[in-house]
Amino acid sequence: MNSAEKSNRMRPRLLHILSIILICSICGGMTSCRSHKKAKKEDSVYVGETIELKKKKKQKKSKTTGERIAEESLTWIGTPYGYGRSEKGIATDCSGLVTVVYEKVAEIKLPRNSAQQADFCESLDEKEIKPGDLVFFATGKDTKKVSHVGVMIDSEKFVHASASKGVILSEMTTPYYRRTFRKYGRVKK
Helix, strand or coil, X not given: CCHHHHHHHHHHHXXXXXXXXXXXXXXHHHHHCCCCCCCCHHHEEEECCEEEECCCCCCXXXXXXXXXXXXXXXXXXXXXXXXCXXXXXXXXXXXXXXXXXXXXXXXXXXXXCHHHHHHHEEEECHHHCCCCCEEEECCCCCCCXXXXXXXXXXXXXXXXXXXXXXXXXXXXXXXXXXXHEEEEEEECC
């Protein structure tokens, strides 16, 4: 048998195999397109003979800049105290914490020390406090001069860098903070 005869004899077999492969791929393709998630009736809109699924947009309430500042300051908890430092996880002082958080989240460059930060802010009443606002204290020898700052998380709690404990979460109801409190402040935008 010459090569032409062999080729003619193999053709029907080859066509038969190719047609089986084609049919299997078409059938397999039809079943593999199914979604495992079942569409709910309220997700669908009927248009003529086709169904278009409505896009469900999850409406996430976007966070305010103040909320993002409060959240970022919470991530600093546990950072050791370091005078004149401002490195998350390594060492920071109170004004360094505030400076870096505001610059990172709000792209606002604040003065480097707490007294200047207090002057930079607009004063607030206690009932006006929002997350991300600042709280100032006079913890030094001069009981009138601001020497400490923290970031308000809510109306009672604030994050700050304690010289003895590093970055911690404290409450305004603590007698020491009530006694040394000087003002609440909001950074002017």
